[in-house]
Amino acid sequence: MIEFHLNTTSGVSPYLQLVQQVRRALRLGLLAEGDQLPTVKDVVSRLAINPNTVLKAYRELEHSGLVAARAGVGTFVTSTLSNASLAAHGPLRVELQRWLTKARRAGLDDESIEALFQDSFRYLTDEGVA
Amino acid sequence: MTDVLDAQGLGKRYRKRWALRDCTLQVPAGRVVGLVGPNGAGKTTLLHLAVGLLAPSAGTVGVLGGRPAASPTQLGRVGFVAQETPLYAALSVADHLKFGAWLNPNWDAGIAARRIDQLGLDPKQRAGKLSGGQRAQLALTLAIAKRPELLVLDEPVASLDPLARHQFLQHLMEAAADDGVSIVLSSHLVSDLERVCDYLIVLVDSRVQVAGDVDDLLACHHRLIGPRRDADRLPANQEVIEASHTDRQSTFVVRTDGPVLDPAWTVEQIGLEDLVLAYMRRASNTANSNTANNNTANSANLGGVE
């Protein structure tokens, strides 16, 4: 079972944060098919947020085909995002770490590294690759 | 579903002063409604009218389709936590639960007992000896255990420390998740309400300034930043809530249903707190200019025919 948290200063709306956290968990393999998401009551009771926010997040995930609600029981994962890509995580992670070490040695600070990444990512996305 | 609160031209007057005027609202059921406004704006008056502690001086108010406090049944459908969470100081926590059971036919003793247990309250402790957070939680338990369809809370977290505030809101949201009970709570701080409310009513100077679903309000209000321009030069479908100018730059908070097409503007999303502030400032500007107009009119009258 995963646990949600809320970042009030990130500027991202609460329901979107919940959706993102579920997707990330799916991607990282923390959630597998058949796992149950925390009940609305549990989330609300921990985070002190509006239950409709949680419902909205779960509904969007359902729309994306990732989860399904079973009346009276709860919300369950129906498919994962990891698929084959999970296997590629290991080597990709290692490559990333090598690149980061290189960037550090070259004297880049945190902001520069992040700016460089965002820039390249956006460029590639626009080019239709990433 | 019937509206949980239906006010038409609702007003309340004390001698010469109107504490609330021209209040027209249709609040749908199943929401957590935040009533926000500065102190003295009329929040408590509106809530007291909704639970039947006050009778209107003008207009009507309907709650869950009925008149407030009209009958024991109607009283049983609405739970209320008043400001300063009044409790019987000499009675113990257990006594309060007993009296809740005596006075409410729909009382659920199981929920009450479970909650008191969870909170770690000592049933024999006298209510006068509880901390602020504990009093608030006890008052909330009393209101929830009578299984109302609507919970009304008047500034419930105003004097609580951050932990007590968080715990109170956790308890409240659990109740909302549990039975789909509608909630109306008031505060003079927007930050209290942001996490929990999905419907907002802004009350300033005894009048409702804006009311609606939080998502809708955030979607139709924008901050426009651009070159210096007068407010009346903006398109008619953009209602200017607030305007501020430097010699070169203008910043507007506008409300609009359509898109903002003018490329000169940088369009930004506006946060809930800023939105409320904009309306509060507009209301105080209106009040000031009314006073100024009255003064001008008065001095014109005194000065004879112009």
Next chain:
Amino acid sequence: MMRLSWRQFRAQAAVAVGLLVAVAVVFLTTRGHLDHLYAVYDKANAACIASSNCPGVSINLSKVDQLLELVGTALVVVPALVGAFWGAPLIAREFENGTHRLAWTQSVTRARWLATKLGVVGLASVAVSGLLSLLVTWWSAPIDRSHTNRFASGMFGERNVTPLGYAAFGFALGVVTGLLMRRTLPAMAATIVGFLAVRMAVTYVVRPYIFSPRHQSLALDPNSMGYGTTNGGPSTLMPNPPNLPNAWVYSTHIVDNAGHGVTAQLVAATCPSLGQPGGGGPRPGSGTDIRTVVPAGVQSALQDCVTKLSATFHEAVTYQPANRYWTLQWGETFVYFAGAVALAAFCFWWIRGRAT
């Protein structure tokens, strides 16, 4: 709602029960002694009356008198205290603490809330006052047997049924004061002042007219007429109280057939020989057995005077007969209960339309 009212009232009720028990204990232990004291006194008194040479018998009642006075005051004060301590806080305290906002948003209407509170504590007030009155009336029976004026303004309210009415009214007055002033302490003070004022007013202005008094005409009696002065005015005839045992005599006047009173000037004109200041003749009696001895010459002059005047004047007595005592008791109790009911009705009306 009844259970809640009782729970809120519990501590105050305990105090009242404690005090009642204390009073009962004191009375129970002293009554025997009192009986004995009065038995002795009655015997001595009878003997004194039988012999013609006995100026009077007194009874050493100092301690008893003190206790009686204390208890008598208590019965006057208890309704005021009930009003202040039980009535005034009933609603005022709820307003002060804001708990009315808690009570009025439970599934109980305001009318039922008020009715139950009034009922529970009102009944307790009347019961406490009734029990206290019962105790006092029982305990002072020997004293009351000897002192025969049950109608005296103080005594009338300290026995039997009237304290019940006072308690009901005091309580209702307290509740209304608390309701209007919304603060407990000022309401308590106002209740005590208000209650005592009403008691005074009813005792002196209303009580004599709850039932119309009777009138009687008596011939002037030369043997029992007095002569003297009241308040230092000119000397005139002063009638003896008529022989109406245990009755409540409002007044006795010497009047002619047209109702005009006899004036000092007329007496002086008709009986010039009675001119000495301070008079002669027997002083107006007070119902006790004290007699004064007067010089024979003054006495016969007075008797002649009275005989002369009795041609045109008679004694008009306004009074309530002794057998009206219980009627008056119930009558006054009813007046106070009616007042209490009116005040209670006002509370209901006020609370219906009233605000936070």
